[in-house]
């Protein structure tokens with residue numbers, strides 16, 4: 001509480017006022033009343049004549065005015081929504097995209113557009129713009145406080161942000177209680193859940209969702225790394241689909257798929273006559289993705305000469321088509337992806353260092369499937385359900401051996417391999433139960449129980465389960481023992497009894 005109220009006048013009185021505000025907001029039983037009360041309380045707490053509450057729609061494609069309080073009176077929110085990228089409202093855009101508080105005391109000097117504020121007798125002078133975050137740190141909207149007087153508003157930002165977080169939490173509760181739709185949803189109502197459409201609840205994936213949430217509304221270049229099949233393209237698509245550019249194109253270019261010349265003309269486009277065979281102008285992918293997102297997949301395979309040109313695009317924000325004299329401004333979010341170790345490539349002179357640092361403005365490293373614990377089961381269940389519905393079959397169950405096999409398998413091809421394996425198993429399976437043999441795993445997996453004593457069968461299941469845990473943790477016995485809920489000595493004893501060869505895990 002100390003830091004929160006450090007700069008407020010009369011901290012004790014302010015703390016009392018703040019507590020009363022929390023209490024009043026907790027009473028609101030309906031979303032409209034809650035947002036109105038929030039606007040009113042924010043006005044009292046900041047001393048501002050105007051407060052506005054904006055909420056992002058579920059698809060993060062528009063910012064809607066949800067409540068407004070002017071001179072102590074609530075005004076009916078007209079439901080107006082600012083466009084997908086809040087273009088023209090740089091102040092709102094900055095605060096939202098950077099997730100940063102913005103405080104100005106000279107709004108009237110005309111440097112920035114403030115058309116989102118209602119006309120009033122006086123000119124608006126002081127402005128405070130506070131991003132509203134959910135408990136998990138995602139931006140859900142903005143609180144605006146404005147006054148025609150010169151006020152020191154920055155000191156109220158922390159307290160108002162806390163109050164805003166509480167309000168978003170309450171909205172979530174009200175929505176759940178009513179079983180109704182989420183937040184103010186202008187035009188578009190497609191939902192981007194907090195997992196961005198990706199399957200997985202492991203700690204490693206939760207961290208990934210947090211990073212996606214942080215960078216969604218910024219213009220940073222994102223570098224996605226991770227082994228093949230870990231979902232880099234899926235994440236790039238989520239960054240586009242759930243971000244402010246979702247109404248524009250999402251284009252993927254595989255940099256390993258073309259020789260240098262062809263890749264250059266694909267990316268930059270060309271003018272008629274630029275080279276033999278260029279019989280007409282052709283727009284490149286940077287231009288085609290204007291306003292949207294371009295994923296440069298397998299960026300580690302981009303030839304060095306083209307890397308220099310890409311760096312210029314990233315720095316200048318403009319391109320020159322082959323054979324053309326004019327440069328064109330482009331507005332594209334670049335996402336790069338690779339399964340290679342770019343830092344090592346830089347050290348070996350195979351990748352430009354300056355480009356590496358420019359691309360790695362915001363790196364996201366996707367975990368290998370073997371590091372995602374129970375996500376294997378979740379993903380497998382998801383792929384089975386999809387495969388069954390695709391071929392029109394009823395639901396299927398899993399034998400214990402099949403489950404143990406999947407839990408123990410290392411998945412070098414990650415989610416892509418799991419998906420392929422499961423789809424094949426569904427086709428091979430003639431009954432309603434998926435068994436280890438459907439995964440082509442008779443030798444490695446524990447045999448099905450028909451001809452085994454229970455103790456032998458249980459040992460095999462235990463062995464496969466332990467192997468899976470040790471593999472996921474690269475043979476680290478301390479971590480494996482913790483995850484299995486065993487004392488380390490017991491784990492070592494069982495490893496020996498089950499004849500598990502630890503050298504398999506040493507890199």
Ligand SMILES: Nc1ncnc2c1ncn2[C@@H]1O[C@H](COP(=O)(O)OP(=O)(O)OP(=O)(O)O)[C@@H](O)[C@H]1O
Pocket residue numbers: 197198199200226227228229230231232233234235297338339415416419
């Ligand atoms: N978390 C996830 N939830 C659901 N499906 C996923 C997930 N991750 C990956 N997939 C699926 O796995 C497959 C491979 O994903 P993707 O192509 O994004 O991997 P990648 O890392 O880009 O691979 P590569 O490096 O080989 O290009 C796709 O079919 C994708 O839909």
